[in-house]
Amino acid sequence: MTSPAAARGQEVRRRLLGAAIELIPELGWSAVSTRVLADRAGVTPSAVHYHYPSLTALLNEAAAGCLREVLDGAWSALDGARTADDVFDAVLGSVDRYTGDDPVSLLAIEACLAATRDPELRDLIREVFAEYRRGLARLLGERGVPAPEATASVLTAAVDGLLLHRGIGAGGDAADRAAVASVLRRLAGNGEAR
Template sequence: MSVTATERGREVRRRLLQAARELVPERGWAGVSTRVVAERAGVAPGLVHYHFASLQALLTEAAVGAMRDAVGAAAPLLERARTPGELVDLLVAEVDRYTGADPASLLATETYLAATRDAALHRELAEVLEDFRSRIAAWLQAHGVGEPDATAAVLAAAIDGVLLHRALAPQPAGAIGPVLQRIVTHHGGC
């Protein structure tokens, strides 16, 4: 069975996106060049601009895709949690998977920083964050937590903050669990 040009093109795009996801944490957003990403992907540099409008477009798609994947990982937690307290426990346990210096944490940090300087990236990343907050707020509302939007915003900010702080001052996320528990239970949660 022969591979079609469309399939080859999809594979090149996938490899370029994967290379960008690996390189941003290694080199920093500004340290990734067309040549370096093409080399990592094992393709000619011209293919970067064939498949993406610019290097920035490639980096944005790769990073935002990784952030969407991370937000998507919360869906099973929302399905498993039976109470607001249990949701907090599951979210805190999820945070403990990251060290702050691991590639996923570094990619998130670099993406947040780059979004402060790039309006298009800022918009896309804000959509991902809003999706995360909305999912949590809907769950909190369904489980009787008062002020679900504000509570979801605080939970999301706490999760992000712990991840960002871990790179500088690692400590177990479990230390914030009791504080977050009070937030969801003092707002009418179970």
């Protein structure tokens, strides 16, 4: 049984993480301050440092947790993927709701940029993506795709690139999914372009 104090602490941590997930895409990584974050979470600034060793540690945990949740959610689209073509379509379909300038896309972009300067964040994000790629490679291998690890890496990177392009209005929207899937299949050596 959790004590009332422990339950309150968990609630404050949940609110701080939620506020960080809102503020990172809203303001940009470097503009999120302890005061702004605490205000959004409805706590005092001292609560941030009571629950986390630093603001950076809190932002890192929030970003990595959000990315893990998004990628874990992508697996539901892959549940019914019986063929390699189904996998390609499902991966691309799982990102249809992201426009590139929506809060989740912006959080991912901000986090990846911040990770270029923060080795701890880089390690967290690297492991989140590596876990997803390992599962995707296993799925691709089970469906006969040649070089499944490399294919999973390229497929993941291609999807990330498409989202970046969507964010700046350079194409890659959901309507292009069939054409993009066809090209990715051909590049992976899994079928002819259609």
